[in-house]
Amino acid sequence: MKRLSRAHLLWIAVAVVAAAAVLPFWLSAYLLGVLTAAYYFGVFAMAWDLLFGFAGEVNFGPTFLIGVGAYAAGILNSVLHWPMVLCIVAGAVAAVIGGLLMALPALRLRGPYFGVITLVAVLLLQYAIVIFAGITGGEIGMTVPDVLSIDANVNYWYALAFLVVCAVILYTLSRSALGLILQATGQDAIEAQALGFNVTKHKIAAFCVSALFSGVAGAMLVFYMGTASVDTVISIAIDVQVIIAAVLGGRRTILGSILGAVFLILANELLRPIGQLNTFVVAAIALAVILFFPDGLLGHALRAGERE
Amino acid sequence: MSGPTRLEIRGLTKRFGGLVAVNDIAFDLRANEIMGLIGPNGSGKSTVMKLIMGIERPTTGTIKLDGIDIARWPSHRIARAGVGIVFQHSRPLHRQTVLENIKLALLPDSLLRLAVDPGVDERARAIAERVELGDVMDRHPSTLPFAYLRRMEMAKAIARDPGVVLLDEPFAGLTAAEVAAFSKLIRSFRVENRAVLLVDHNVKGVAALVDRVLAMYLGERVAEGTAEEVMRDETVRRVYIGGKIEATTQRGRVAAGTAPLLDVADVSVLYGKAQALDRVNVQVREGEFVSIVGLNGAGKTTLFNAISGLVPYGGTISFGGRSLAGTSAATIARGGIVQCPETRELFGDMSVRENLDLGGQHLAKDARAAQLAWLFELFPILNERQSQAARTLSGGEQQMLAIARALMMRPKLLVLDEPTLGLAPVILEQLSKAMEQLRRTTPITVLLGEQNVTFALPHADRVYVLEHTRIVWEGDPLRFAKEMGTGYL
Numbered sequence: 001m002k003r004l005s006r007a008h009l010l011w012i013a014v015a016v017v018a019a020a021a022v023l024p025f026w027l028s029a030y031l032l033g034v035l036t037a038a039y040y041f042g043v044f045a046m047a048w049d050l051l052f053g054f055a056g057e058v059n060f061g062p063t064f065l066i067g068v069g070a071y072a073a074g075i076l077n078s079v080l081h082w083p084m085v086l087c088i089v090a091g092a093v094a095a096v097i098g099g100l101l102m103a104l105p106a107l108r109l110r111g112p113y114f115g116v117i118t119l120v121a122v123l124l125l126q127y128a129i130v131i132f133a134g135i136t137g138g139e140i141g142m143t144v145p146d147v148l149s150i151d152a153n154v155n156y157w158y159a160l161a162f163l164v165v166c167a168v169i170l171y172t173l174s175r176s177a178l179g180l181i182l183q184a185t186g187q188d189a190i191e192a193q194a195l196g197f198n199v200t201k202h203k204i205a206a207f208c209v210s211a212l213f214s215g216v217a218g219a220m221l222v223f224y225m226g227t228a229s230v231d232t233v234i235s236i237a238i239d240v241q242v243i244i245a246a247v248l249g250g251r252r253t254i255l256g257s258i259l260g261a262v263f264l265i266l267a268n269e270l271l272r273p274i275g276q277l278n279t280f281v282v283a284a285i286a287l288a289v290i291l292f293f294p295d296g297l298l299g300h301a302l303r304a305g306e307r308e
Numbered sequence: 309m310s311g312p313t314r315l316e317i318r319g320l321t322k323r324f325g326g327l328v329a330v331n332d333i334a335f336d337l338r339a340n341e342i343m344g345l346i347g348p349n350g351s352g353k354s355t356v357m358k359l360i361m362g363i364e365r366p367t368t369g370t371i372k373l374d375g376i377d378i379a380r381w382p383s384h385r386i387a388r389a390g391v392g393i394v395f396q397h398s399r400p401l402h403r404q405t406v407l408e409n410i411k412l413a414l415l416p417d418s419l420l421r422l423a424v425d426p427g428v429d430e431r432a433r434a435i436a437e438r439v440e441l442g443d444v445m446d447r448h449p450s451t452l453p454f455a456y457l458r459r460m461e462m463a464k465a466i467a468r469d470p471g472v473v474l475l476d477e478p479f480a481g482l483t484a485a486e487v488a489a490f491s492k493l494i495r496s497f498r499v500e501n502r503a504v505l506l507v508d509h510n511v512k513g514v515a516a517l518v519d520r521v522l523a524m525y526l527g528e529r530v531a532e533g534t535a536e537e538v539m540r541d542e543t544v545r546r547v548y549i550g551g552k553i554e555a556t557t558q559r560g561r562v563a564a565g566t567a568p569l570l571d572v573a574d575v576s577v578l579y580g581k582a583q584a585l586d587r588v589n590v591q592v593r594e595g596e597f598v599s600i601v602g603l604n605g606a607g608k609t610t611l612f613n614a615i616s617g618l619v620p621y622g623g624t625i626s627f628g629g630r631s632l633a634g635t636s637a638a639t640i641a642r643g644g645i646v647q648c649p650e651t652r653e654l655f656g657d658m659s660v661r662e663n664l665d666l667g668g669q670h671l672a673k674d675a676r677a678a679q680l681a682w683l684f685e686l687f688p689i690l691n692e693r694q695s696q697a698a699r700t701l702s703g704g705e706q707q708m709l710a711i712a713r714a715l716m717m718r719p720k721l722l723v724l725d726e727p728t729l730g731l732a733p734v735i736l737e738q739l740s741k742a743m744e745q746l747r748r749t750t751p752i753t754v755l756l757g758e759q760n761v762t763f764a765l766p767h768a769d770r771v772y773v774l775e776h777t778r779i780v781w782e783g784d785p786l787r788f789a790k791e792m793g794t795g796y797l
């Protein structure tokens with residue numbers, strides 16, 4: 001791949017956003033729907049990359065944070081009839097609190113245990129939703145009375161705007177002093193401490209930020225689809241897709257996650273004609289990319305630029 | 309000459325379960341002073357450094373920094389209080405430039421200050437110039453030589469202007485010229501009123517730099533004084549060399565003219581960017597017993613790993629006249645070079661007998677039985693412990709088992725890496741006897757790596773001295789006692 005510097009990246013990003021904004025004038029409602037979902041997925045993956053790529057913590061349970069945000073918003077809307085905006089805010093708060101409850105004990109553990117705990121958290125949440133089927137809708141899922149919009153174009157623009165805002169915030173954060181400290185923490189926690197940084201504090205902060213964005217995105221997704229179900233926001237299959245999207249796009253790039261998410265969701269949809277095989281083919285492609293470009297799609301391009 | 313006391317350590321003790329890693333260590337470190345903390349592997353010197361930095365918590369004792377007890381504080385607080393450390397292994401941020409790496413060390417420990425202060429840039433540049441990285445500060449670490457990376461770590465450690473600087477094996481992986489330049493840099497800290505604590509394997513490497521040396525062994529203080537005093541100290545000599553240097557007469561079993569079985573020619577090894585071996589030449593002839601002596605960290609294990617095909621190297625290694633380049637480790641082992649590693653690598657949960665059987669896996673049944681019988685004669689203790697789990701053996705017995713297992717493979721060349729590591733003197737004697745018997749009764753060729761000269765010399769036909777990645781001396785054991793006896797430490 002050719003050189004790709006960060007300055008180029010900005011202009012490319014502006015051009016891509018502009019192009020994406022006018023897509024509704026060409027694309028079918030079906031394709032727009034696919035892209036809309038992909039954009040929410042992009043936010044999930046970016047939030048995950050902040051935690052894995054920067055803080056160095058492998059969170060195997062991104063859907064725990066997403067699911068808590070989604071269901072909190074959904075329940076408040078359907079049961080207590082809170083207004084939608086308030087529900088989204090509440091979903092974000094719930095995700096952060098849920099994330100803290102999980103992270104505080106988990107971050108004390110070393111090695112792979114953090115990852116294991118995050119994975120268990122997803123299963124716990126899944127069971128909890130099935131057990132409290134009375135208010136959560138259980139395995140069938142729940143329907144929320146409010147939706148973002150019934151117009152596919154408007155929904156698409158909402159998702160795009162949300163994605164761009166999240167991308168700008170998360171990317172800026174990753175390039176800030178905090179991002180630098182987080183990277184140092186993720187690479188060598190002992191050295192980061194010896195340089196005078198409170199590693200636990202920074203990791204928890206990263207976790208909160210990741211939870212916040214996951215929660216908001218989860219809540220927005222519920223109000224886009226009008227439903228919340230285990231299969232769409234919590235199941236391990238979704239969990240794995242978020243992780244693959246981030247790794248595919250490129251660890252520690254934030255923006256690469258969007259590429260990964262769009263690729264993954266689009267490929268899954270476009271290959272639907274080949275039936276059962278489609279998930280297999282998409283997984284194989286993802287595996288090949290990770291094997292041959294371990295830095296991911298965007299990571300590989302950026303790396304090539306750095307080596308010059 | 310020295311300034312006020314910066315660091316005051318009293319009764320410092322660290323236990324890991326039943327193991328006492330550091331036992332009642334006490335010392336003062338003054339401003340303008342450079343002190344060396346030395347000891348062989350496992351002596352507890354690195355643990356002392358970690359205790360000071362707060363990476364490990366002391367079991368008992370006080371660590372006072374400028375009069376305030378910082379023992380049991382978290383690392384980041386200790387760092388902010390004025391202690392900087394340079395780790396031996398560091399992982400710089402590869403996506404950032406050298407300057408950005410230095411800036412990192414200058415950032416506040418705050419979640420809210422997202423923008424970097426404008427003053428930080430200026431300071432980082434000044435520090436880069438200070439450690440002579442001015443020309444390369446906009447480059448990425450991965451494009452720089454190892455010595456520059458060490459300088460960068462140094463820059464990070466002094467960025468916050470600490471009163472105390474801890475250096476963990478600062479010279480590891482550097483060439484002689486780089487060591488000199490680096491020493492100059494460390495010496496310049498004196499003028500800046502800092503107190504410096506160097507941790508290293510041996511006195512010799514740091515002698516020219518330090519004002520004072522504290523030698524440790526098995527967690528205890530064994531000697532303290534100037535570098536010369538410590539090098540002359542009887543206990544220190546015993547710890548490092550294993551007592552008096554003696555040599556028996558040369559055997560001359562092997563004619564000097566024969567072609568070498570193992571020929572290591574101009575072999576260099578790099579770990580990342582660190583130089584671990586520098587153009588080493590070693591020859592072992594058939595039937596010869598060759599000892600390579602050198603202190604921990606000199607490069608013995610690296611050399612053996614290169615021979616066994618476990619690390620990539622430059623230069624050539626040939627065995628029996630054929631180059632080993634491109635041969636896998638497994639093929640090399642089957643070809644007759646069997647290494648008995650420093651770490652022993654026994655299968656702890658298997659019995660002694662199972663470990664030995666595994667070693668003799670490729671032998672025919674009767675050949676295996678014969679080999680076993682011979683080994684039990686060589687190491688009678690293993691015969692008694694046949695059914696015991698290897699894990700439950702004592703250190704000495706484990707070492708014997710490791711050697712026996714290697715011998716089960718019927719090596720043409722047996723490579724023994726520091727068999728005496730961590731063994732008590734009585735065990736050494738048993739091991740020494742087994743070596744002698746091995747040498748007398750079999751035509752086996754042995755390459756032995758040792759720090760303990762007393763153990764390495766009596767059996768050797770020839771001796772090489774490996775010092776800081778290079779072979780610095782070669783000759784017979786008698787000449788070693790005369791020429792190297794005093795200069796080794």
